Structures are given as C-alpha cells and as structure tokens.
Amino acid sequence: MESKIGAGMTLTQEAAQRRVADIISAIPVVLTEYRCPLCARVFPGYSGLREHYEAEHAGAIAPIVVMLMLNGKGCEVLIEPHWTLKRTLQFRLGLTGTKHMCDKGVCGSCTVIMDGRPVLACQILTAECEGRDIQTIEGIAADPKWKPLIDAYCRWDAMQCGYCTTGFLVTAKALLDRNPNPTERECREALAGNICICGTYPRHSQAIIEAAAAMSGGGVDG
Numbered sequence: 001m002e003s004k005i006g007a008g009m010t011l012t013q014e015a016a017q018r019r020v021a022d023i024i025s026a027i028p029v030v031l032t033e034y035r036c037p038l039c040a041r042v043f044p045g046y047s048g049l050r051e052h053y054e055a056e057h058a059g060a061i062a063p064i065v066v067m068l069m070l071n072g073k074g075c076e077v078l079i080e081p082h083w084t085l086k087r088t089l090q091f092r093l094g095l096t097g098t099k100h101m102c103d104k105g106v107c108g109s110c111t112v113i114m115d116g117r118p119v120l121a122c123q124i125l126t127a128e129c130e131g132r133d134i135q136t137i138e139g140i141a142a143d144p145k146w147k148p149l150i151d152a153y154c155r156w157d158a159m160q161c162g163y164c165t166t167g168f169l170v171t172a173k174a175l176l177d178r179n180p181n182p183t184e185r186e187c188r189e190a191l192a193g194n195i196c197i198c199g200t201y202p203r204h205s206q207a208i209i210e211a212a213a214a215m216s217g218g219g220v221d222g
Ligand code: FES
Pocket: 099, 100, 101, 102, 103, 104, 105, 106, 107, 108, 109, 110, 111, 120, 121, 122, 123
C-alpha cells in the first residue's frame, strides 16, 4: 500500500516502517552529554551539570535523568522534572506521533500504551515513567505484526486530516492485545476516549474488526 505525500513523492508503507524503525534506533540508550537548559553549556557527566546548577543557577530546579523502556528499548533522557511524557516524547526524543491537541486529558490524541494499558501522555509526568514499559505509535508502526491494523485503517479511510489517527491506532492496538476478536460495540467502547474533530468514528470499528480477522488468519476480501 502506498500514499501520496506531495508532488511526485510516494511513501510506501514499507518505507514508512523503515523510517520509524530508524527513528527508534537513533534514540541513544545512554546519555553522553548533559546540556544545561538555562545556558546551553554541555557537561560530560550528570554530576558536572548538578554542580553547575549549584554554582550558576542557585535556586533553579536542576534537570533529572530518567530511564525509559520505550518501544522495547531502554533509553536515558535528561528532562526537567515537570515535563509530561508527551513533552519528552516530542521534544526530547523526536517521537512526534504522540500528538499534542487538548493537553487536558480529553481528546486521546496523545495516547500511548504503558504496562499494557492505553494512557494519556499529556497527563503523566515523565518522572513517573521510570522503568515502565511504554509503546508509542512509532513502535507499533515499526512492528510488522501490526501491519494488518494499519492496512485496515488505510483501506477503510479511517482518517481525514489524520491528526487524531495515531491516538486511535494506539488505543486500537491496546484493545486487540487484550481482545483479539472485538465486537463493534467493544471497539466503540474502547475508543470512547478518542475524539476526532473530522468525525471519522464509524470507520474505526470497521477497520479494527477487519484487522482482527486478518490477524487471526481470516483474511480480507477485495
Ligand atoms: S493531548 Fe492528551 S488527551 Fe488531548
């Protein structure tokens, strides 16, 4: 399956899969430099940054290091203690598939899976995520196992502007993890926390049910 992304440019799903896999593998496992967010000085170790804060920015709250288990890979991140997981994913790690919309826990656009449950990344502090198992849309898109779900979303055209779609897909993946054969009602209930301004709601359930059939070996007609 391929998509037109601009004049003369075509992005196949395989190319997109490779691209997100590259983005994930480019995230460093261990920090090798520690940049002061206030004055941009760089230190080779965390203790150097802490000492710098005490000497130069007394009274300011120093950044902290958190170890995330992200898409099956451990990675250290240097963040400010008040940062949400959504902010860390987008601004520190370049995982922009976790979308910013309401920032109030209402729309579901920032959904990620944490320890098997869909959660809202705009409502969780990164500092609370130490050692938790987190899956983002990038990890799902890079995993060939979930290609039938993405194919089904494309086949059913379950998007218009597409801004909310990654949040829906993450919620759908969490549903299929715990219920590989959901009914339409179960799909609707699972997606109740995801809002689409473009009104694509009916197609999501159809896409998920089709993906469930394909993943259980039932295949897809047409
Ligand atoms: S941006 Fe997190 S729920 Fe809307």
